[in-house]
Amino acid sequence: MGKATPRVRDLGHGDLPTFGVDEDLPERTWRSVLRQLVAAGPLVPDPEGCHVLQLGVGAGAVRKGEREVRLRRDATPTKAATKPRRAAADLSGAADAGPLFAGATPEPPPATLDSIAALDDEDLAAR
Numbered sequence: 001m002g003k004a005t006p007r008v009r010d011l012g013h014g015d016l017p018t019f020g021v022d023e024d025l026p027e028r029t030w031r032s033v034l035r036q037l038v039a040a041g042p043l044v045p046d047p048e049g050c051h052v053l054q055l056g057v058g059a060g061a062v063r064k065g066e067r068e069v070r071l072r073r074d075a076t077p078t079k080a081a082t083k084p085r086r087a088a089a090d091l092s093g094a095a096d097a098g099p100l101f102a103g104a105t106p107e108p109p110p111a112t113l114d115s116i117a118a119l120d121d122e123d124l125a126a127r
Helices: 006-011 027-040 059-063 113-117 121-126
Strands: 043-045 053-055
Touching (some): 027 043
């Protein structure tokens, strides 16, 4: 994923000792690792939304080996996963079948401040 773009060269990122260490793994694998590190917390998205990841809480402990982050391997797509999907079911006549939840008990309306204020102690105890 580390590509020697003009911006990378201008910022000097290509001079970092870790630049290019990812050449042995496909980009898809690195994206999976980054997604999992974001989910675990050591990496966090830039709050300004600049497509940048920042070190999160606990990142130092992970780097020092004091905290372990277990990663999973993404499943390799199978032939079945790459087959074209079947066409969607024709639901054009579904409206004639009646409401989806016919016969279901309707939910009570949401409570409002007025309806809560109208409750007395007995009503509240019964709930």
